Amino acid sequence: ADYETIAVRIAGRVATITLRRPEALNALNLRMMRELVEAAHRLDDDRAISVLILEGSARAFAAGADIKEMADRSYSEMYLADWFTAWDRLTAIRKPMIAAVAGYALGGGCELAMLCDVIVAAQSARFGQPEVKLGIPPGIGGSQRLTRAVGKAKAMELCLTGRMMDAHEAERGGLVARVVPDDELGREVGELAEAMAAASLAALLTIKECVNRAFETPLAEGVRFERRAFHAAFATADQKEGMAAFAGKRPPVFTHG
């Protein structure tokens, strides 16, 4: 498909989506979000793909929702259009999605990274929810997902002041999985994606669903859900192959069936 604001490239079982409005620091306008959601769902439905990577440019992952596009809208316009609700469709992506963040990840950009499953940060990464400075609260889950990621004290401080945190603070706080030098971000994220993509697709989908349950159900329900998912895995060819390969001291060859 032809996209104007994003680019998609595929290498083996890994697909990379690149945000491409560098002149606006990848400010997320309606068109970009529509293209991103559509591309992500298309890749999610493709059995030949196991893992998605989302990246920006060296200067900005994304500096937020497009302020100029929103500035003049009224309350009833925003309400009626249900502004930003389309972004929620990213939570329906079943495959692991890795955010490769260099430079600014602010407002909607930080929220977009948090809609992914794993964030890897370059040393230049800056995370924040600066909406307060615009006279608005976060609008794409920032107050909820940042709080779950870094805890109430830090989330309150960041959302109430709009202060940016650097990559190391984000890692200490639990928002990002790891920090890498800027010139190694692409390679590190590629290797991480490859490592995931080498596993059984069914196992990846199941594990992502199980981890996400931890945020949505009481513990006992989550554990019950995981137990059933574990039992169900014994119906897959990949479980038989994975365990046979271990016993045979050889690498597994998964069919993703």
Ligand code: HXC
């Ligand atoms: C529209 C943006 C933008 C944005 C940057 N640009 N961020 N345009 N929406 N969110 C544009 C600038 O207008 C400028 O365009 C160009 O990108 C380069 O940005 P500069 O400001 O010149 O760069 P710099 O001085 O390096 O400063 C970088 C920055 C700053 C600190 C990231 O751009 C900034 O503060 N951006 C806004 C960050 C923000 O508030 N994000 C939250 C948005 S609200 P021109 O044409 O002048 O070259 C949001 C809502 C979430 O995300 C949901 C709640 C409703």
